[in-house]
Amino acid sequence: MMATGTDHIQGLWADLLLPLNVDLxxxxxxxxxxxxxxxxxxxxxxxxxGRMGEGWTFSPGERASVVQALINQGIAGxxxxxxxxxxxxxxxxxxxxxxxxxxxxxxxxxxxVMEADSTDQGLVDFFSETLRQLAGLNASFYLSSPISANxxxxxxxxxSEVLGKxxxxxxxxxxxxxxxxxxxxxxxxxxxxxxVYTSHDMNAQVVAGMGNHTCISSYANIxxxxxxxxxxxxxxxxxxxxxxxxxxxxxxxxNEFDQWLTHLPRVPALKFLLSLHDHDPDxxxxxxPLSPLANDAxxxxxxxxxxxxxxxxxx
Numbered sequence: 001m002m003a004t005g006t007d008h009i010q011g012l013w014a015d016l017l018l019p020l021n022v023d024l025x026x027x028x029x030x031x032x033x034x035x036x037x038x039x040x041x042x043x044x045x046x047x048x049x050g051r052m053g054e055g056w057t058f059s060p061g062e063r064a065s066v067v068q069a070l071i072n073q074g075i076a077g078x079x080x081x082x083x084x085x086x087x088x089x090x091x092x093x094x095x096x097x098x099x100x101x102x103x104x105x106x107x108x109x110x111x112x113v114m115e116a117d118s119t120d121q122g123l124v125d126f127f128s129e130t131l132r133q134l135a136g137l138n139a140s141f142y143l144s145s146p147i148s149a150n151x152x153x154x155x156x157x158x159x160s161e162v163l164g165k166x167x168x169x170x171x172x173x174x175x176x177x178x179x180x181x182x183x184x185x186x187x188x189x190x191x192x193x194x195x196v197y198t199s200h201d202m203n204a205q206v207v208a209g210m211g212n213h214t215c216i217s218s219y220a221n222i223x224x225x226x227x228x229x230x231x232x233x234x235x236x237x238x239x240x241x242x243x244x245x246x247x248x249x250x251x252x253x254x255n256e257f258d259q260w261l262t263h264l265p266r267v268p269a270l271k272f273l274l275s276l277h278d279h280d281p282d283x284x285x286x287x288x289p290l291s292p293l294a295n296d297a298x299x300x301x302x303x304x305x306x307x308x309x310x311x312x313x314x315x
Contacts, residue, residue, distance in 0.1 A: 008140060008171040008195060009081055009106060011044030011213070012228050014220040015052040015199060017271055018066075020285040025062075028069035030282070034221075035075060041224040041315075046075075049083040050108070051147045051176065051199070052218045052267055057287040060086055060095040067099045077103025081142065081216075085110040089126060093133045100139050108174060110144040111154055120158050127162045131169055142197075144174035156189050163193055172197055174216065180206050187212075202258055204231050205251070218270060222277055223257060226250055226314035253314055260304050268293045269301065276305050277315065 019030040035046060048070075049055030049063050058066075063082070071077055082099055084107045086092045096107050109130065111123055127143070143162065145154045163170060172195040175183045180203045187196045187210065198207050199216035207215065208231045220227045229250055261269050268286050272293050275283035284292050293301070308314070 009045055009142070009197070009214060009216075012042065012220055012224075012231055013045040013047055013081060013214070013216045014038050014043045014224075015047045015050040015216050015218045017218075017221045017267070017274055017283070018049075018053045019280075019283055020287065022285075024285065024287050026066045026069075027282070028066060028073070030280075031066075032070060032073045032075070034278075035070070038220065038224055042228045043220060043224060045079050045081060045106075047081045047083065047108070047199075047216050050081075050216070052221065052270065053083070054267060054287050054290065055083045055085070056147070057290075060091045060098075063095060064098045064102075067102055067104060071102055078105045080104050081106040081108055083108045083110070083144075085112070085144070087113050089130055089133075092130055096134060096139065097137070100137055105138075106140045106142065106171075108142050108144045110146055120155070123154075123158050124161045124165070128165055131166055140171040141169055142172045142174050143170050144199075145176045147176055156185070159186075159190065163190070167193075170194055174199055176200070178203070183207065201227065201230075201254070208232070218266065219254075219257065221270060222273055223254070223314050226254060230254060250314070253308065253311065256304075257308070260301060264293065264297060265290065269297070272298055272301060273305055276302060277309075 016031070016034070019027040019034065021027045047053070048067065049058055055063070067080065067082065082104050084092050084096050086095065089112070092109070109127065112126060143159065159173065173186055173190055174197045175186050176199045177183060178200045183196065183198045183200070183203050184206070190196055195212065195214070197212070197214055197216060198204060201215070201217050201219045204215040204217065204227070213231050215227070215231045217227045267290055271283050271286060275281050286292060
């Protein structure tokens with residue numbers, strides 16, 4: 001249906017928003033419909049329980065149950081990149097073993113919650129022990145920075161040692177930092193060893209301009225066609241605004257959309273916009289400790305989205 005059979009992720013991968021039932025469990029039927037819509041618009045694959053999927057609020061058992069439900073509905077496990085990050089090694093290992101047996105091939109590994117006494121060597125040991133316990137498993141691993149990525153959270157020294165100890169086990173690095181210079185530093189440091197991906201939509205043009213036409217995109221849940229054009233354009237690097245140059249319409253609309261979300265919590269804001277796009281208020285639900293947008297923020301987004309809806313070719 002999407003990217004089945006590829007050895008590594010490529011193209012537009014949607015960081016899936018998850019529709020919730022009243023009891024805050026995942027509505028897997030509605031999620032399947034959302035996935036079918038994205039696939040029809042050209043999404044290559046799906047990130048499940050990533051930042052937009054509120055992954056940190058779901059237990060390993062809940063994640064595995066959703067994977068099972070999607071596969072039962074016909075979603076190929078190879079089309080999923082599952083966030084297997086948990087607060088501890090045992091849960092991470094068990095989640096990967098359980099879902100790999102269901103058909104999932106791609107897994108995102110990220111640092112656990114760090115205690116004050118944690119060390120770089122301890123972080124290297126965490127990944128090494130995780131991989132030791134998963135030895136022989138037919139899976140592709142992607143080493144990811146934390147969701148709230150900062151330069152000090154996951155430094156290049158740790159990454160270099162992990163890759164040096166396990167040179168053939170990782171298919172890519174995923175930088176979740178919004179800072180483009182951070183992503184470019186990773187590309188300069190590690191692109192000779194493996195692929196570097198960004199999960200920040202506004203950095204997708206920069207990365208595409210360097211020849212990597214792959215992005216993990218939250219905006220793809222709504223602006224599917226626009227994000228596909230953004231990452232596939234061969235002249236992506238030429239779209240950066242400079243004094244005296246006019247930005248093309250696609251870039252202008254992407255910038256406008258991004259500006260709407262400035263100073264707003266991303267998951268509730270994007271879920272609200274998707275509720276407008278799909279005419280389905282149930283999309284507004286989020287899992288605590290998140291909460292829906294305040295009424296004044298909803299009103300502002302509604303007015304802005306109504307104007308953008310005049311350009312349906314971007315959705």
